Amino acid sequence: MPYTTKQQQAILACLERKQGQPLSAADLAAELRQDGSPVGLATIYRQLERLESTGCIHKINTEQGSYFQYCTHAEDGAGCLLLKCEGCGRIVHLDCSYLQPLYEHLEQEHHFTVDRRRTLFTGLCADCRAREERHASE
Amino acid sequence: MPYTTKQQQAILACLERKQGQPLSAADLAAELRQDGSPVGLATIYRQLERLESTGCIHKINTEQGSYFQYCTHAEDGAGCLLLKCEGCGRIVHLDCSYLQPLYEHLEQEHHFTVDRRRTLFTGLCADCRAREERHASE
């Protein structure tokens, strides 16, 4: 029977504290070290995998590796999405009701159940778009 | 001044031939080897990067690495999306008009321009969902 270790608690607590902010395994390691409760990377990956499989957190894949986020509610993510800017690398988290009809359509017409907590759009934020345009006009 | 090499042509031709089917760099290498025109992996990555920056192809990030797809038209992707099944790993490509209002909303309200060719939803296809349910009920 599994039991709870202080590493597990520290990892989950850290993710909760940073809610809405995607963290990489390395980010987590750094955070935990700062908090005075360092945890080995192997353990961090193991725990992240476990937390993900139980639905406590969700994983987002990007070019530079994976990021993890705490899920507040069971139904969290129903209309939530992430935007990743290709310019500055930032990941922004927001809610949007426009996703609902799309998900329903995919479910009914294409028999595909979207994992709503892992939706990630790639593109450009306003700042980076402006920078690109300036660049192009030179 | 850049010139065209047979490796470049072979890579692009292969991507065109496999349209709608995302290929990894390794897939491409295997294809090209079979075609009798083997190309080094370093070159494949270099060319994929170039083709992506010119907009000829687009890149999709997954847990297992990146995949690349040929873009038919400049405006391709306006309503196209990719579904990646977490169960079987398949990537399905389809068109869907439900994306349009969402993109417009993100553009106007959140000042975020989505790169429409890189939209990827993660979830479960019908087959894998059925399998999961069978599993859970045991």
Add this chain to the structure above:
DNA sequence: TTGAGAAATGAGAATCATTTTCACATTATA
């Protein structure tokens, strides 16, 4: 044509996130 210089190529080394291994520590339960 020729040859200097610009680009491209590919084998292998380097990198970096992630996973695995394994000896050891911790906890549960008999």
Add this chain to the structure above:
DNA sequence: TATAATGTGAAAATGATTCTCATTTCTCAA
């Protein structure tokens, strides 16, 4: 307490991607 199960972390292994550099291929002006 003894013992089996599980968790931990350092170090090694893995695998995708990138870098290095010697070599090849092209371009273009003389």
